[in-house]
Amino acid sequence: MSERPPAIRLRGATIGYGDVPIVRDVDLTVGSGEAVAVLGSNGSGKTTLSRGLLGLATVLDGEVQVLGAPVGRLRERGRVGYVPQRHSISGAVPATVREVAGVGRLARLGLFRRLGATDRRAVVDAVAAVGLADRLDDPVAALSGGQQRRVLVARALAAEPELLIMDEPTAGVDAASQEALADTLAAISASGTTLVVVTHESAPLAGVLTRAVVVDHGRIAYDGPLSGAAHHDEHLHHHPPERQPAGYRMDQPTVTSGPRTTADRER
């Protein structure tokens, strides 16, 4: 048995935006090293739950602890990696794949440190892990949407986080790359990293994710083996959402992007 605290611990947690609750009265413990799928229909609250773990949505009631610390109080933020729900990196930023992945590594080091040889190697490894080794020095703007999505995954991997939270990492990613991602996540999981993956398509990652949490109208409707989740989530095969919020900048450190505003959502 691990002596580490649970990676995630929610007790009576209500999470929302402003003073509007979205996820209500949730109890959930994810042990260190677990690999969990968060499933549920569009709008059920999956993203809000994951953003609550990152301090990007408001904890309105109850307790939310991440890696043993109340949310927002974790000092080394690079211990938690996040792949946000975006289909691609919006253009206009003249950065290369290596540079974007490097930003993820900086989140671990603190922004004013420089990348050393070990860090640079971790960045290259992360990019290779998502199958983009041959695109390292290409501008991300020259990549396809699915490839840009993989760069976001590499950015999170580069920090070698203890807890990796991914929102729809396989959306818009082709089958071969999904397989590569599954292999990468399997390796990370085997090394002890805790995985929480919000997804509409658990099949590509079924070999990695063992436990499923199904969110329905802001509450947990099922928590058990992934194999038993399907009939609790009749919307599992719905298409992932199409939203692409404005104002997103890929040069932001991994977990510091602010919550979406109402204005963003209405665009």
Ligand SMILES: Nc1ncnc2c1ncn2[C@@H]1O[C@H](COP(=O)(O)OP(=O)(O)OP(=O)(O)O)[C@@H](O)[C@H]1O
């Ligand atoms: N920034 C926000 N401000 C206010 N309400 C929000 C915000 N983000 C999401 N919501 C609302 O919270 C509810 C749950 O949204 P959430 O994104 O958590 O759902 P989801 O289960 O991840 O859905 P999807 O599968 O479509 O991504 C929705 O009703 C949505 O309108």
